[in-house]
Amino acid sequence: MSDPVYKKIQVVGTSTNSFSEAAANAIARAAQTIRNLSWFEVVEQRGSISDGKIQQYQVTVNIGFRVE
Amino acid sequence: MSDPVYKKIQVVGTSTNSFSEAAANAIARAAQTIRNLSWFEVVEQRGSISDGKIQQYQVTVNIGFRVE
Amino acid sequence: MSDPVYKKIQVVGTSTNSFSEAAANAIARAAQTIRNLSWFEVVEQRGSISDGKIQQYQVTVNIGFRVE
Amino acid sequence: MSDPVYKKIQVVGTSTNSFSEAAANAIARAAQTIRNLSWFEVVEQRGSISDGKIQQYQVTVNIGFRVE
Amino acid sequence: MSDPVYKKIQVVGTSTNSFSEAAANAIARAAQTIRNLSWFEVVEQRGSISDGKIQQYQVTVNIGFRVE
Amino acid sequence: MSDPVYKKIQVVGTSTNSFSEAAANAIARAAQTIRNLSWFEVVEQRGSISDGKIQQYQVTVNIGFRVE
Amino acid sequence: MSDPVYKKIQVVGTSTNSFSEAAANAIARAAQTIRNLSWFEVVEQRGSISDGKIQQYQVTVNIGFRVE
Amino acid sequence: MSDPVYKKIQVVGTSTNSFSEAAANAIARAAQTIRNLSWFEVVEQRGSISDGKIQQYQVTVNIGFRVE
Amino acid sequence: MSDPVYKKIQVVGTSTNSFSEAAANAIARAAQTIRNLSWFEVVEQRGSISDGKIQQYQVTVNIGFRVE
Amino acid sequence: MSDPVYKKIQVVGTSTNSFSEAAANAIARAAQTIRNLSWFEVVEQRGSISDGKIQQYQVTVNIGFRVE
Amino acid sequence: MSDPVYKKIQVVGTSTNSFSEAAANAIARAAQTIRNLSWFEVVEQRGSISDGKIQQYQVTVNIGFRVE
Amino acid sequence: MSDPVYKKIQVVGTSTNSFSEAAANAIARAAQTIRNLSWFEVVEQRGSISDGKIQQYQVTVNIGFRVE
Known part of the structure; x- marks a missing residue:
């Protein structure tokens, strides 16, 4: 079985400036512990x-x- | 009965610049007449x-x- | 029959910078071929x-x- | 800040005749106390x-x- | 236990004239076999x-x- | 491949009289340029x-x- | 064909005391006429x-x- | 026009004990200022x-x- | 009133092989007791x-x- | 503006055999007239x-x- | 970047007594292995x-x- | 507290053949690291x-x- 499998996690990012920064913060934090x-x-x-x-x-x- | 109670109102903010400013405008306008x-x-x-x-x-x- | 009729199309805009620019790109592209x-x-x-x-x-x- | 701001309220109109009349009644009643x-x-x-x-x-x- | 209990059934009414008549037909048909x-x-x-x-x-x- | 295939488009009809007429107007307009x-x-x-x-x-x- | 098949019905239970009792009443009433x-x-x-x-x-x- | 018209407001009740009490608190608070x-x-x-x-x-x- | 009226029931079919077979089982079972x-x-x-x-x-x- | 833009259309595929084939038929038909x-x-x-x-x-x- | 980031997990609690206890059980179990x-x-x-x-x-x- | 508690995770399975195989691949992959x-x-x-x-x-x- 070589078909790729993905996992989805749900993260809440926050920011005092904008929704964009909040989303970026969520992803940056997830990237600290999860690859790919x-x-x-x-x-x-x-x-x-x-x-x-x-x-x-x-x-x-x-x-x-x-x-x- | 001292448990806090909240009310939700629905407001549509607009802006010629961005969604962020539109949201901020909605909240600023509500703050003119509603506290807390x-x-x-x-x-x-x-x-x-x-x-x-x-x-x-x-x-x-x-x-x-x-x-x- | 003179009541106006509208059509809705679904477009996905993309941007490397922001959601706002992605939305603007979707609309700009649609405007190239559709009037009104x-x-x-x-x-x-x-x-x-x-x-x-x-x-x-x-x-x-x-x-x-x-x-x- | 001169961008227009709108409020939405939720009203239930009723009628013994039709859904159309029920909707019209909801709006007519709201118009008695709210402008614009x-x-x-x-x-x-x-x-x-x-x-x-x-x-x-x-x-x-x-x-x-x-x-x- | 005397609290009332209700059942909901799903019915599709049709009409060649209007949605209102279609809804009325659905209810009229259900009333032929179900009381209350x-x-x-x-x-x-x-x-x-x-x-x-x-x-x-x-x-x-x-x-x-x-x-x- | 002879299995029928359908396309769905999204149209907004309007009317000064009723929702029924608005829906009829949407369909009448679509029928001007699309068959079937x-x-x-x-x-x-x-x-x-x-x-x-x-x-x-x-x-x-x-x-x-x-x-x- | 021995795979089990189930039917779902929709019932509204009521209670003057709690949502829990209302749900229990709905189920108790259904159990009077339906097995399994x-x-x-x-x-x-x-x-x-x-x-x-x-x-x-x-x-x-x-x-x-x-x-x- | 004598058909009744209703308004819906959205209220958030809270309680340290249960969801039931939270709902009851929301309604009790609304009843302080709104009739019917x-x-x-x-x-x-x-x-x-x-x-x-x-x-x-x-x-x-x-x-x-x-x-x- | 000769406009056709339909009823919808909700059935859960199961299968050890596939979703397709599960759906087919649900329909086959319903067909045992319901016509049309x-x-x-x-x-x-x-x-x-x-x-x-x-x-x-x-x-x-x-x-x-x-x-x- | 070189950010890619996509369009979504809604198509209904049918098949006498399976949902998979129905989806494949929808896509095959769309591919006859649309590239990419x-x-x-x-x-x-x-x-x-x-x-x-x-x-x-x-x-x-x-x-x-x-x-x- | 010091804006707080949160993670959401989905847990199913069960109870033989009430929905409230089921929710409390879900949270109590999560608290055994997750802080904050x-x-x-x-x-x-x-x-x-x-x-x-x-x-x-x-x-x-x-x-x-x-x-x- | 002996009431069972469950966790739900969200996984995306893929397959070049069918949705059924994609679902099976998602579950097979999850089973490699999670019991029960x-x-x-x-x-x-x-x-x-x-x-x-x-x-x-x-x-x-x-x-x-x-x-x-």
Whole structure:
């Protein structure tokens, strides 16, 4: 059996600046412990508010990586 | 009964520049009349097009705030 | 029958920089061959990863335009 | 900040005659207290039955209006 | 145990005239064999086309009735 | 390979009178340029409001037709 | 053909006390007329309110049973 | 126009004890300022965890009430 | 009223070999007691695992049939 | 702008034998008129029944292809 | 990069008594091997039936925890 | 606490032959490192196309296993 198999994990990245940075942070953190990260899917975008302003952007992503 | 209770309202922010600014505008406007805004959830992202370019970014967000 | 009728097509824009640029690219490409583009709806946000970093942002949008 | 901001409320209109009239009733009632109603979205269609016939049509609509 | 219990069945009504009549037909047919029909929920609206015109309206409804 | 194949397109019909007419308009317009229209599925029902009344009914339908 | 086949029915249980009891009531009622009930899935949780308090808990469950 | 019209608001109740109490709290709080509460629908169930135990149950409910 | 009316039931077919056979089993079983089976819709695909291999394929289908 | 852009179309393939063949037929037909087909997504699986047996497998797929 | 990152895992808790206990069991078990559990989201509620009574409550929860 | 607890992981199996084989490959791979695999749920079916033919079948499955 040589057909590739992938695993998806769900990670929530956060950022005080933007949803883009939050997604990048999620992926950067996953890359610290997992090799072969291949793709991601945005599942949810939300955030916290403080003093009437967005305080933290939160992006939930599914991250797919090849299982070796 | 001292358990906190929250209310969610649905607001559509717009911007000529980006989805991020549209979301920020929605929250800034809600903050003008409501205190204790606590979190938001992105519900929908869409926009209008003019002359083949994005004219307006529109983001629908649920905004949660504590009911005093 | 003079009530306007619209058609929606589904396009996937990509960008190496951001989801915003990916959406803009989808719309710019559609505008090359279709007139009267009127609105868009974000359907899906995903992307590819390379070397632990986001390599390509991919945004699927429904694009609505008036049928003449 | 001059980008328009909208609020969506959820209203259930009813009618003994049709879903169309139920939706119209929801919007007419909202228009009594809110200015600038701009668009609506049908969220749910249901109704009650009595003596084997539709007794009441019920339509849940999201109604969007510009916040001044 | 005297709390009421209901059953939901799924019925597809059709009509050559309108979705409203299709829904009414679904309920009328169910009423021929089931007593105590109480409410309905529209689940799906579709139809067939012939010669470029709507030939048949099809409405799928969940119908709830009290189990005696 | 003689098994029939169908294509679905997404069309938004509008009407100042009713959702039914909006759906009929979508299908009538599609029939002007496409043969063999076979079925439709209602995907979304919304509309615009003016002066507190429904101004335009908008129905998004998927229309299926046989590819010859 | 000896592979087991199951049927799912949809039942709404109610209770003046809790969602748990409402679900239990739905299943108890189904068990009066159907043998081999095997599993259930919660589909919807709602209820009625009277005098500002929950009056009735309503749980819609899919109930699966083996067809003999 | 005498057909009843209802409004739905979205409220998040919390409790340190159970989801049931969280829902009851949401409704009790809404009843302090709104008359004619009629029904509720559970939209989301979540909660916070502290020291490996559920610290707070959070239930988002849509609450419907008749507009007078 | 001569417009056809259909009923949909939900059946779970199983097979030790494939999803296709599981679906076929569901339909074959329904055909033993119901006439005029007309169409089916796949609702869910799942299965059990034993010793690291698929032991049973389970397909939930909605089956539509004309009510005479 | 050299970022690739893709278009998705929705096609329904059919087969008297299996869902797999139905999907393959949808893609084979699309390939007759469109170049650069790149990926597909299964959207819906259904079929027709005749004499208590599956007569036709129907698979709706979204097919993505690069716009040159 | 000091923005917190979270991981979500999906756990199914069971109980012979209630959905609440099933959720608590899922979280208690996760806490045995994972630190910093922060929140949970109810994804699915189902259960098994034996002798016409609920035998086992099953709750699927997403559990979020901070990645250190 | 002796109530069983399960964990669900999400795996994408691939195959050049069929969706069935892709699902089987996902489960076989998971079984190499995890004991007690108990059930699976199909979450997504998609694939890649090359030269107008299906090149790779991709099935995303949730796999449940008992946590010892």
